Amino acid sequence: MSEMNSEKGEILEVSHVNNYYEDTGLGIFAKRQKRQVLSDVSFTIHTDEFFGLVGESGCGKSTLGNAILGQLPFEGTIRVGGMEYSKSDRRKFTEKVQAVFQDPMSALNPRMTIGSTMREPLRAHNIGTREEQIRAVNDMLEKVGLDASYADRYPRELSGGQRQRVCIGAALMLQPELIIADEAVSALDVSVGAQILNLFHEIDAGADFAMLFISHNLNVVYYLCDRIAVMYRGTIVEIGSAEDVYHHPVHPYTKLLLAAIPDFTSRIEDDGTGTLADIAKANAQFEVRNEDPEGACCFYHRCPYANSECLKRPSLTAVPTTDSEEHRAACRLAAEQPSAQVDEKGSVAEAFQSTC
Numbered sequence: 001m002s003e004m005n006s007e008k009g010e011i012l013e014v015s016h017v018n019n020y021y022e023d024t025g026l027g028i029f030a031k032r033q034k035r036q037v038l039s040d041v042s043f044t045i046h047t048d049e050f051f052g053l054v055g056e057s058g059c060g061k062s063t064l065g066n067a068i069l070g071q072l073p074f075e076g077t078i079r080v081g082g083m084e085y086s087k088s089d090r091r092k093f094t095e096k097v098q099a100v101f102q103d104p105m106s107a108l109n110p111r112m113t114i115g116s117t118m119r120e121p122l123r124a125h126n127i128g129t130r131e132e133q134i135r136a137v138n139d140m141l142e143k144v145g146l147d148a149s150y151a152d153r154y155p156r157e158l159s160g161g162q163r164q165r166v167c168i169g170a171a172l173m174l175q176p177e178l179i180i181a182d183e184a185v186s187a188l189d190v191s192v193g194a195q196i197l198n199l200f201h202e203i204d205a206g207a208d209f210a211m212l213f214i215s216h217n218l219n220v221v222y223y224l225c226d227r228i229a230v231m232y233r234g235t236i237v238e239i240g241s242a243e244d245v246y247h248h249p250v251h252p253y254t255k256l257l258l259a260a261i262p263d264f265t266s267r268i269e270d271d272g273t274g275t276l277a278d279i280a281k282a283n284a285q286f287e288v289r290n291e292d293p294e295g296a297c298c299f300y301h302r303c304p305y306a307n308s309e310c311l312k313r314p315s316l317t318a319v320p321t322t323d324s325e326e327h328r329a330a331c332r333l334a335a336e337q338p339s340a341q342v343d344e345k346g347s348v349a350e351a352f353q354s355t356c
């Protein structure tokens with residue numbers, strides 16, 4: 001399988017992944033209940049590809065990121081560079097996959113200088129002599145837009161943006177095959193976040209790693225990524241190239257995310273089910289059902305277009321109105337509805353205007 005993956009240039013393979021947690025409830029007589037967080041999640045990320053995973057808070061994005069990092073149990077298969085996580089091979093696995101998180105301050109040791117923090121992965125993996133490690137740290141500081149003088153500073157002496165640059169540099173020190181960036185710009189203010197996005201773009205130009213970029217912000221994901229998967233309640237409801245998902249959204253939830261972007265509703269044509277403004281209005285007026293019937297579409301309880309056909313959960317099917325076979329949506333409307341058309345890609349500043 002790993003040979004097959006490398007032939008296809010697949011860095012990450014996520015196949016039929018499910019994850020559960022046990023809800024202990026409140027009170028001493030409360031019954032323990034098994035709740036599903038991830039539901040049959042499957043996708044691949046190719047070599048050098050930036051892949052965006054977008055959805056609202058609590059939908060399971062970070063759970064998936066942690067499962068890929070080997071930090072959470074799951075059912076199914078996850079392979080990075082053809083290798084599955086195992087505790088005995090943890091060291092080799094961490095060379096392949098690294099992460100950048102939302103809060104750079106808590107990710108850095110306040111008692112260690114920036115130079116020591118960035119040297120640590122090389123030290124832990126016995127890579128190079130001390131001089132070579134210091135040289136590699138200085139080179140990496142330059143690469144992430146800082147200079148060698150930062151090596152002697154402590155995290156408290158740096159701004160939020162500079163700290164996130166250090167975290168990105170530290171994640172790159174082992175030249176991983178995959179980086180998971182989990183809400184990596186969400187805690188930064190708009191201008192600093194835009195600089196970090198631009199840094200990702202610059203690094204992407206000479207990159208030989210793939211990235212899973214997790215965010216609640218569809219604009220940011222579109223700005224940065226080659227392909228996008230939209231997640232709702234632990235299920236991927238739409239997946240395709242960034243152009244297809246952003247410019248030709250099909251699933252009502254994807255449209256709702258787009259409708260939440262200020263000034264975006266006027267930028268979409270009526271696709272037969274109404275403009276984004278209509279969809280947002282319909283959703284606001286829709287009386288949300290408490291629970292989905294067993295086996296129903298995961299968006300049934302919120303969907304203004306739900307009918308009896310939706311009581312059988314739809315699987316991801318190809319969207320016939322776009323050229324790419326990779327564009328798929330888990331909605332009964334996917335096969336019959338012309339996709340919506342959205343106009344031009346926004347700037348990096350616009351990428352931050354989303355409140356979804």
Ligand code: SF4
Nearest residue numbers: 297303306310331332
């Ligand atoms: Fe809505 Fe039905 Fe499509 Fe689910 S399958 S998103 S409930 S129209």
